[in-house]
Amino acid sequence: MLGLLHTSPVHVPVFDGLRDAEHPGLELRHHVVAELLARARREGPDAVAPAVRTALVRVAGGEDGSRGADGAGAVLCTCSTIGGVAEAVGAELGVPVVRVDRPMAAAAVAAGSRVVVLATVASTVGPTSALVEEEARRSGRDVSVRAVVVEEVWSRFEAGDLAGYAEGVARAVREVRDADAIVLAQASMAGAEALVPEVRAPVLSSPRPGLAAAAALASR
Structure with missing residues (x-):
């Protein structure tokens, strides 16, 4: 399973379509938090690090960031503004994070x-x-x-x-x-x-x- 962290629901069908065309059988778990981008634009990407941590824990499938039987093997952050923050927080959590860009x-x-x-x-x-x-x-x-x-x-x-x-x-x-x-x-x-x-x-x-x-x- 692959988790995806989005800051707009518009991205969900885009990545579903790419999965269907090029990665059939790959299970995707989408999590959308629009406020992450809005706040990062106002205050800077580092300001949303705690909220990104919460989001990654949720999309990865474990309350402590661990990945259980139904957890995601990795998380794709589809927002370029917060991608670097997501990579850094993922490393702290032990959750493999790929920034989309x-x-x-x-x-x-x-x-x-x-x-x-x-x-x-x-x-x-x-x-x-x-x-x-x-x-x-x-x-x-x-x-x-x-x-x-x-x-x-x-x-x-x-x-x-x-x-x-x-x-x-x-x-x-x-x-x-x-x-x-x-x-x-x-x-x-x-x-x-x-x-x-x-x-x-x-x-x-x-x-x-x-x-x-x-x-x-x-x-x-």
């Missing part, structure tokens, strides 16, 4: 030295940029990271206009210049990937590689 960051570093991090929520920029830089150090590559924030389209996501949100992200992608890879920092942005086939630099989203990495960890 780590495999994407590794792919971006492998693509070239100029990485653009595109986000629709400013609180995501710091954690995602730091993650790309971490993956660059891990691979021994020199990478420059540039952030582009298009907060004006976030209101469409909040209103449930997912098509309009994806198109707004796609417009921002088309305006990016001088990039070897464009990282869609939030899982919610993945819908834009299919709308920009003409962009020369690879446009990378996190749900598919993130789920694959977490599924492999949960099966160990």
Whole structure:
């Protein structure tokens, strides 16, 4: 079983669909805590560490963080803003946690030295940029990271206009210049990937590689 910690219910059908298409038979346990992102945006990701701990304990299936017979073998945190906090808290609990954007960051570093991090929520920029830089150090590559924030389209996501949100992200992608890879920092942005086939630099989203990495960890 794989646990998933979300900060929006919109992600539940996305990951269910990916599971059905690419990981049939994998049992998913979803846990949604929208307040985690709202508070992290107001106060910073570290402020939600205690609440993340509570959420991870719940989704992992043990009151003390342990994984019993019905527990999750790993947890995938699908929120990029709190992903680093979830990894750190998971290590303290002994719960394997995968932040959804780590495999994407590794792919971006492998693509070239100029990485653009595109986000629709400013609180995501710091954690995602730091993650790309971490993956660059891990691979021994020199990478420059540039952030582009298009907060004006976030209101469409909040209103449930997912098509309009994806198109707004796609417009921002088309305006990016001088990039070897464009990282869609939030899982919610993945819908834009299919709308920009003409962009020369690879446009990378996190749900598919993130789920694959977490599924492999949960099966160990």
